[in-house]
Structures are given as C-alpha cells and as structure tokens.
Amino acid sequence: MESFVHKSVLLDECMEGLAIRPDGIYVDGTAGGGGHSFAIASRLTTGKLIAIDQDAAAIKAASERLAPLGDRAQVVRSNFSEISTVLDNLGIEKIDGVLLDLGVSSYQLDTPDRGFAYQSDAPLDMRMDQRKEKSAYAVVNTYSEADIKNILYTYGEERFAARIAAKIVERRAVRPIETTGELSDLIKSAIPAAAREGGHHPAKRSFQAIRIEVNGELDVIEPALRSATARMRQGGRLCVITFHSLEDRITKQTFAKLSTGCTCPKSLPICVCGNKPQLRIVSKKPILPSDAELTENPRSRSAKLRVAEKI
Numbered sequence: 001m002e003s004f005v006h007k008s009v010l011l012d013e014c015m016e017g018l019a020i021r022p023d024g025i026y027v028d029g030t031a032g033g034g035g036h037s038f039a040i041a042s043r044l045t046t047g048k049l050i051a052i053d054q055d056a057a058a059i060k061a062a063s064e065r066l067a068p069l070g071d072r073a074q075v076v077r078s079n080f081s082e083i084s085t086v087l088d089n090l091g092i093e094k095i096d097g098v099l100l101d102l103g104v105s106s107y108q109l110d111t112p113d114r115g116f117a118y119q120s121d122a123p124l125d126m127r128m129d130q131r132k133e134k135s136a137y138a139v140v141n142t143y144s145e146a147d148i149k150n151i152l153y154t155y156g157e158e159r160f161a162a163r164i165a166a167k168i169v170e171r172r173a174v175r176p177i178e179t180t181g182e183l184s185d186l187i188k189s190a191i192p193a194a195a196r197e198g199g200h201h202p203a204k205r206s207f208q209a210i211r212i213e214v215n216g217e218l219d220v221i222e223p224a225l226r227s228a229t230a231r232m233r234q235g236g237r238l239c240v241i242t243f244h245s246l247e248d249r250i251t252k253q254t255f256a257k258l259s260t261g262c263t264c265p266k267s268l269p270i271c272v273c274g275n276k277p278q279l280r281i282v283s284k285k286p287i288l289p290s291d292a293e294l295t296e297n298p299r300s301r302s303a304k305l306r307v308a309e310k311i
Contacts, residue, residue, distance in 0.1 A: 007106065008035030009241055009300045013287050014099055015039055017239040017307040023047045024096030027087075029080030029224065032058050032105045034065030040099070041066060041073040049073045050090065052080055054129035057107060079129065081220035084227045096236045098228040102221070102251075103243040104128070104211060106299060112180075116211060118203035121181030126207075126214045136210050140183060141176050145169045155218070155246065156209030164190040164206055183207075208244070221250045229258055229278050232310040238279070243302050248286065255281055255308050282307040 008014075014036060018026065022045040028037040031051035041049040051062050051073060059077045066073040078086050080100055087095065108116050108128065115125030115136055126136040139151070145165045152161035167190040168177065177183055187203040188196065196202045212218060228238055242248040258279040262271040286304035293300050 007297045007299070008032075008039065009101065009297065009303045010287065010289055010293070010305045011036065011039055013305055014239050014241070015043070017282065017287070017305065018097045018099060018237045020044070021047065021096055025092060025094070026050070026097045026099070027052065027083060027095055027228070028099045028101075029083060029228070030099075030101040031062040031075065032101065033107065034062035036099055036101060037062055037073060038065050038069070041069045044072045047072065047096075050086065050092070050095075051075045052078050052083070052086060054079045055105075055108070056130065057111075058105070061107075079220065081224045081227070083224060084231060087231055093231075094233045094236075095228075095231050096233055097238070098232065098236075099239045099241075100224065100228075101241045102217070102247045115180055116207070118180060118184040118187075118201055118207045121179050124178060124180060124183060126211045128215045132215075134214055136183075136214050137176075137178065139210050139213055140168060141172050151213045152206050152209045154209070155212040156205035156207075157245075158205040158209065160191050160195065161206075166190075180207075212246075218246055218250060221247065222254045225251065225254045226258070229308075229310060234310055236310040237282070238308045238310070240306050242286075242304050242306070248304050248306070251306050252286075255279060255306060259308065277311055279308040280311055282309050 020040060020043045024047045026040050027050045028040060029052045031037050031053040037049055037051040049072060051066060053059055053062060059075055063075045066075060076086050104116055108114050112120040112122040115122050124135060124137040124140060148168055149161045149165035152158040152164055164187050167186055171177055171186055184203040187206050191202045240251045242251055259277050259281050261275055261277045262273055263275050264271050264273045283306055286306055289300040289303055
C-alpha cells in the first residue's frame with residue numbers, strides 16, 4: 001500500500017479558526033493522513049482529539065501519525081455523519097470544536113487501484129469506505145440513462161450530461177464498462193472536439209459526479225453540521241473546508257439556517273416557532289488559500305474555509 005500523503009489545506013487558518021483550548025475536546029471528522037489532526041492534538045495538554053475517517057488507509061496513516069501524541073488523540077473508523085454515535089460510544093457529552101475537510105484526498109486520487117482517477121486505468125471503484133457495496137461500476141452499469149444524466153448534470157455541472165449518459169448506456173449494452181480508462185475514453189468521445197480543447201480534462205466533471213453519488217457525499221453534510229453543532233459547548237468552533245461549489249453552498253446555507261432565530265412570518269405579533277440561533281458566523285466570506293500555499297500546493301486552489309461559533 002502506498003503511503004497516505006495528503007497536504008493539509010489551510011492548516012494555519014484552520015488552527016486559528018478553531019481557537020484551540022489546551023484542555024478542550026476536538027473532533028477531526030475527516031482525518032485523512034492525520035495532518036490537521038496532528039496540528040490540533042499538538043496544541044492540547046489535558047485535552048483530547050477524536051480523529052474520524054471512513055477510509056481504512058486513512059485510519060492506518062492517521063494512527064501512525066498520531067501515535068507519538070499518546071492519549072491526546074484517538075482514531076475511530078466511521079463517517080463524520082455519525083459524530084454523535086462516535087461521541088456516545090466514547091462517553092463524551094460535549095466538545096469544543098469540529099473540523100471537516102470535505103471531498104476526496106490526494107491519496108485516494110493518486111492511488112490508481114482506488115478507481116478515483118480519470119488519468120489511469122483501474123477497476124471502477126471510487127468508494128471512500130470499501131466496506132460499502134455500491135461502487136462506481138454499479139452506478140455506470142446499472143443506473144438508468146435518466147439517472148446517470150441527472151447525476152452528471154447535478155453533481156458535476158456537466159453540460160454534455162445527456163450525450164455522456166447516452167454513450168454510457170449504448171456501450172454497456174455491448175459489454176460492461178469495467179475500468180476508469182474505459183469510462184474516461186468514453187466520456188471524451190461523447191464531448192464535441194471543440195469543447196475538449198484547453199481547460200480541464202473532459203472526464204473531470206463526470207468522475208466528480210459519479211464519486212459524489214457513490215459516496216453520498218452531499219447527503220451527509222447538513223446532518224453532520226447539525227449534529228456537530230448540537231454537541232458543541234458555547235464558544236466551540238466549527239470549521240469546514242470545501243472544494244467545489246455544491247459542498248460550499250450546502251455549508252453556507254446550513255450555517256445560515258443555524259445562525260437564524262425566529263422564522264415566523266412578519267405578520268405575526270409574537271414568535272410562535274421558538275427558533276433560536278445556535279451559531280454565530282465567524283467568517284462572513286470564505287477564507288481562501290494564500291498565494292504561498294497555492295504555489296506550494298496547487299490542489300488547494302479551489303479550497304474554501306468557513307468558520308462558525310456555537311452560541
């Protein structure tokens with residue numbers, strides 16, 4: 001197995017956003033290679049970090065990275081959407097901060113046999129948690145043409161979604177589409193030559209869309225943010241790094257909902273909904289990588305950090 005290498009994006013900005021207390025309890029819901037986790041736990045004295053990830057390779061890498069910190073860090077294999085269950089199992093009632101670094105990791109992209117990359121030829125997989133049954137193979141070979149079109153358009157914002165979906169269904173009627181290379185070539189053939197000149201790889205948006213569908217990535221964001229908020233002490237910080245517009249939109253909208261009080265119609269003389277704001281938005285605009293970070297790590301170019309505080 002290749003080493004789990006993943007540059008920690010917006011590291012300093014996340015540490016500042018979390019406003020770490022040495023005796024606090026923190027959760028890194030997307031531990032990856034343990035970079036953010038190590039930085040958080042290193043700032044603790046009597047506090048504790050819970051590092052969560054659903055990827056077995058990430059669990060191994062984070063465990064090794066955090067081992068020198070002893071009891072200050074604990075690694076748990078789970079999805080960050082299960083944060084409340086993880087905390088219950090550990091006997092932890094309240095926490096002081098949560099970090100989520102959404103999307104796919106560099107390790108997952110750069111390990112061909114994981115099936116995330118359109119530049120290589122490997123079995124169609126794309127599962128972040130390989131215990132799950134649904135893979136990219138199932139999406140590509142069993143979903144209806146209409147569903148594939150909708151996934152590519154909605155999750156990948158792919159304007160040639162209809163052409164690509166039709167080509168997929170036409171090809172799989174002859175034989176199953178089994179590898180990333182086959183799928184990448186097929187997508188490229190479905191996109192007009194003029195639209196393939198310059199810019200991103202023609203399969204990039206479609207691969208992103210299929211990956212999101214396989215892992216249910218967008219479905220868990222709002223529930224996870226609400227669960228994390230409910231478990232935080234007053235003054236606790238919630239930091240979320242996103243890498244594309246769909247993730248950022250959900251995060252922004254959820255923060256807005258949780259920071260809004262009464263939602264009753266203005267025509268009512270008194271509040272009957274009883275809603276009270278749970279969060280204060282710390283970063284009104286997303287925090288972006290510095291020029292220095294962009295030079296050092298080009299993959300950080302689409303990263304956005306949003307920070308909110310429990311009221």
